[in-house]
Amino acid sequence: MPEIAPRTVTLRLNQQQLELLDRTLPRAGVTDRAELVRLALREAAEQEAAR
Amino acid sequence: MTRTLISEEIIAPGTGKAIELLKGQVLRIEQVEGGQCVDFNAFNLHDYKEFMHCGRTRTVHGFNPSAGTFLWSAPPRENAMMYFLADTVGRNDVLFPRCSAFLYESAYGFHDHTNCHDIQAEAQREYGLTPDDVHDSFNFFMFTEVEVGGTVKIDRQSSKPGDHVELLALMDVLAVPNVCGADVMRTSNFSLKPIRVSVFQASAEDLAQVPALPRLASQRTPAQFRNPTIKATRELTRDPAYRPEFTNAPIREETLEVALSGEEAAMLDRLARRELYGDDDGAALRDVLFSWWETRFLTAANGAPSMETDAAG
Numbered sequence: 001m002p003e004i005a006p007r008t009v010t011l012r013l014n015q016q017q018l019e020l021l022d023r024t025l026p027r028a029g030v031t032d033r034a035e036l037v038r039l040a041l042r043e044a045a046e047q048e049a050a051r
Numbered sequence: 052m053t054r055t056l057i058s059e060e061i062i063a064p065g066t067g068k069a070i071e072l073l074k075g076q077v078l079r080i081e082q083v084e085g086g087q088c089v090d091f092n093a094f095n096l097h098d099y100k101e102f103m104h105c106g107r108t109r110t111v112h113g114f115n116p117s118a119g120t121f122l123w124s125a126p127p128r129e130n131a132m133m134y135f136l137a138d139t140v141g142r143n144d145v146l147f148p149r150c151s152a153f154l155y156e157s158a159y160g161f162h163d164h165t166n167c168h169d170i171q172a173e174a175q176r177e178y179g180l181t182p183d184d185v186h187d188s189f190n191f192f193m194f195t196e197v198e199v200g201g202t203v204k205i206d207r208q209s210s211k212p213g214d215h216v217e218l219l220a221l222m223d224v225l226a227v228p229n230v231c232g233a234d235v236m237r238t239s240n241f242s243l244k245p246i247r248v249s250v251f252q253a254s255a256e257d258l259a260q261v262p263a264l265p266r267l268a269s270q271r272t273p274a275q276f277r278n279p280t281i282k283a284t285r286e287l288t289r290d291p292a293y294r295p296e297f298t299n300a301p302i303r304e305e306t307l308e309v310a311l312s313g314e315e316a317a318m319l320d321r322l323a324r325r326e327l328y329g330d331d332d333g334a335a336l337r338d339v340l341f342s343w344w345e346t347r348f349l350t351a352a353n354g355a356p357s358m359e360t361d362a363a364g
Contacts, residue, residue: 004313004317006315010307016299037340038309
């Protein structure tokens with residue numbers, strides 16, 4: 001299977017969604033929004049693989 | 052401490068009764084002959100605009116709530132008005148609204164027929180409420196199901212003499228049970244029977260059963276309304292001084308750049324719901340993000356207060 005190239009994804013988030021992300025940072029143990037999104041992606045992928 | 056009986060009466064078929072139930076009192080609704088549906092509404096005794104809301108209640112507790120759940124008031128109050136303390140049958144309905152005269156005329160050809168809306172209206176008229184103040188009812192002992200495909204059906208019920216439900220008032224309420232008027236459908240097994248209603252002063256054991264609930268800022272009172280005045284005219288006319296103040300409007304979007312490694316990009320490609328978002332990676336990743344958040348952090352279903360976590364905090 002060919003390797004997937006790294007890429008940058010642009011999310012559009014409103015002020016309410018950003019507020020929730022910011023409140024989630026300490027609960028998730030990460031320090032910035034992009035890091036939180038990557039954590040969500042990795043954990044979601046793990047959950048998907050476990051099914 | 053044992054319960055103290057305060058009052059007891061029989062509600063005859065085709066009728067209902069408005070009962071003042073104070074905080075800390077228990078209302079028992081009991082089968083006399085069995086097989087009778089009891090429709091139920093409740094109002095804040097000191098502010099009738101706050102009332103038990105089936106939509107809110109079924110959102111939190113599902114279509115067939117039983118003991119261990121709450122009867123909630125409508126937004127923006129969203130208070131637990133009553134605690135469902137006991138239920139010897141375990142089958143109730145908050146899906147069907149209440150039967151009405153229209154139903155019996157349109158489907159059965161009756162000019163006049165007992166129906167829950169009119170019974171409820173007549174019972175609560177004792178407290179100055181109008182037929183427009185009848186709300187969807189909590190239907191005790193009513194057996195309903197949602198079928199595959201989304202249709203709903205009513206079936207016969209199995210309650211026996213002595214079966215009962217008990218509701219503990221968490222605020223002063225006007226409780227209005229009525230004997231469902233449906234004798235030509237399965238709701239009450241094709242007959243109308245009397246119901247016994249009893250009011251008790253709750254025991255310490257009763258009160259101890261109520262789970263702790265958080266008090267949230269969003270549980271508003273009329274003092275917080277931009278318009279707290281109850282409208283006294285039927286005609287709707289525009290307020291020329293109105294200026295909209297919608298919460299958090301205008302909604303403003305910002306962009307967030309997220310650099311993904313090749314491995315993470317592959318994860319996104321596996322998880323992305325392309326049938327919804329096409330090649331919009333940002334929308335697909337946003338879906339992954341908030342779906343993950345629900346799984347990881349949402350502790351209560353469908354917007355219910357997270358009793359287990361928030362109340363403890």
